[in-house]
Amino acid sequence: MASYKHFSFFIYAFAFATVESTAFSSLSTNYYDYSCPNALSTIRSVVEAAVQREQRMGASLLRLHFHDCFVNGCDGSILLDPSPTIDSEKNAFANVQSLRGFEVVDEIKQAVDQACGKPVVSCADILAVAARDSVVALGGPTWKVKLGRRDSTTASRVAANANIPAPFFSLSELITNFKKHGLDEKDLVVLSGGHTIGYARCINFKAHIYNDSNIDPNFAQYLKYICPINGGDQNLAPLDSTAATFDVSYYSNLVNKIGLLHSDQELFNGGGSTDALVERYSYNSKAFYQDFAKSMIKMGNIKPLTGSKGQIRFNCRKVN
Known part of the structure; x- marks a missing residue:
């Protein structure tokens, strides 16, 4: 009987450990290889x-x-x-x-x-x-x-x-925000490089072009035609000079003080802790690409729901 109880406890412990392992399993690059290879x-x-x-x-x-x-x-x-x-x-x-x-x-x-x-x-x-x-x-x-x-x-x-993170954040606010998510200063600079593609609304860069001093005056004047002091909040401007291409123009723009958002230009602002990395990426696309890939993997691993947590939604817009 004692032997039977010991065996039953072993089976229960193994089953519990298996459930626990599944519930808290880590992410995998081959997760769908068998369940959905396409x-x-x-x-x-x-x-x-x-x-x-x-x-x-x-x-x-x-x-x-x-x-x-x-x-x-x-x-x-x-x-x-x-x-x-x-x-x-x-x-x-x-x-x-x-x-x-x-x-x-x-x-x-x-x-x-x-x-x-x-x-x-x-x-x-x-x-x-x-x-x-x-x-x-x-x-x-x-x-x-x-x-x-x-x-x-x-x-x-x-x-x-x-x-x-908001477009009006200072460098210290950006660093604090990223740190809260387990991301460091390098991740901040690298992931901000995602702004090498896309556009921003006037409301998000209006204060930068009218109130800030760390912006090229000719660039600011150009943007004022797109983003008047009154109105035009939904008007769009490219986040960098090659907004349809993923490249290092974003960093070159920051070095030349033509970053669109206040929070972008804060990454290169004369003597800041992130200046050197911005400057490096501005001429080294290989380094940026490698580091961007690493930081995207790191960001993608922030508190994922795995195992039995959450659900697989039938419709991404609503809960099952």
Whole structure:
């Protein structure tokens, strides 16, 4: 009897350990190799088609992944629409009337579920892969995306307002914000390089061009035609001089004091702790590409839901 009890305890302990291991399993680059071997190629084809239709969509998909990971980890919460139980992050200050690409995510989700035969790939993983494929489609580096995230069943507009870095942040505020998410100063400079593609609204750079001194006066004057002191808040300007190409122009612009956002120019502001790295990336695209890939993997691993946590949403816009 004692032997039987000992054996039963061993089986129970093993089963419990297995559940625990599954619930807290780490991400893996080959997560869908068996459950849906066509998942990644399907995501890539939809992203490439979307970027061909509109180059700006590449930046939009990258930004969606950024803003998702910076709220409560990379859990797809950014995609949830408002509902009686969801205070949507889409209505946060940094996102409302700004974030785009949700329809492309819907298109990817439909295509992937069809390729897999059922909902297997999470919306959070779709965002992570789509961000990578968008960068590649615009001439940037590639990297192996770690997969296995599950989707959140909640969202928080309040948390989005508190955690997504603002375009008016100082360097010290940016460093503090990134550190809160487990990212260091190098990650800050590298990931900010995502602004080498895409556009920003006038409301996000108006104070920089009218009030700041660390901006080239000719550049500021040019932007004032796009962004008048009164009105024009939704008018767009490119984040760097080659907004449809993933390159190092973003850093060259900062060195020349033609960064569009106040928070961008704070990375190179005369004697700051990040100046040297900005200058290095401005002429060394290989270093930037390598470091960007590493920091994207690091960011994508912020507090993912795995194992039995969360769910695989049937529709990325709502909880099952």
